[in-house]
Amino acid sequence: MHSIVVTGGSGKAGTAAIRELLAHGYKVMNVDIVPPREQHCHFIKADLCDMGQAVDVIRRAAGTMDRRRSPLGQPDAIIHMAGIPAPGLAPDNVTFQNNLMSTYNIFSAATLFGLKRVVWASSETVYGLPFTRSIPVAAPLTEEHPPKPESSYALAKSMCEQMAMEMHRWNPGTKFIGLRISNILEAQDYQAIPAYAADPALRSWNMWSWVDSRDVGQACRLCLEADVGGGAEIFTIAAADTIMPQTNRELLAKVFPGVPVAADLGDFDTLLSIAKARRVLGYKPQHTWRK
Secondary structure, eight states, X not given: OXXXXXXXXXXXXHHHHHHHHHHTTOEEEEEESSOOSSOOSEEEEXXXXXXXXXXXXXXXXXXSSOGGGOSSSSOOEEEEOOSOOSTTSSOHHHHHHHHHHHHHHHHHHHHHTTOSEEEEEOOGGGGTSSTTSSOOSSBXXXXXXXXXXXXXXXXXXXXXXXXXXXXXXXXXXXXXXXXXEOOEEOGGGGXXXXXXXXXXXXGGGGXXXXXXXXXXXXXXXXXXXXXXXXXXXXXXXXXXXXXXXSOHHHHHHHHSTTOOBOTTOOTTBOSBOOHHIIIIIOOOXXXXXXX
């Protein structure tokens, strides 16, 4: 795979994916409703909640309308990072409709043009974040944890995971790889982390997990390159460690007493397990705030 369309390429995850892909020799096109702060590659402005626009940007990338203007040639895959990036940023119905329909349109466009893979942003919130109504069933959490969406945002992401399975069933030639991405931080955000130590409850909403945007970019690239067996797979993408200086057992005893803890859990290992991503994708988080 060498020609990739990245939707939402002007946001944190999308920008990181574009930088990673360009650094590894890929040809990339950014599709977003907002222009990027820095233009790393060809940019097309489009509202992906409109099916016609979603189809048109893939057609333009493929050059079927005018090959002389095509920035990519036939794309091999889509990395779909577009959407409202968190709950509470828009009215619930707007968040749900935007994220569900834009994903449906991109999935449909990808199968229409016979693209090999769709890598897309699911969310850690599918696990039941914030953990206030119910507590996690175990520590660390794996992809086997039953979905418990607690917001319209999480509900849309959970439904998109089901959509990916059904669309692969309809179109076996396209693989769908969903990434349950943790709370994305960038290098400038690290300075705020030490203050969290004073109150473990502040970051308990996602079991003290996080991920550097550059590692999200790495994960997106690996999803294009790895031999992923299933047709619709899900992987958790987080940093290798928690965001807290306290040990995991100290944190869990204080905030989630009674939650079963794996015997081999390290003191600072992420509590959103990345074991599957390590094993299948070869994912190796490179960044930690502890340095």
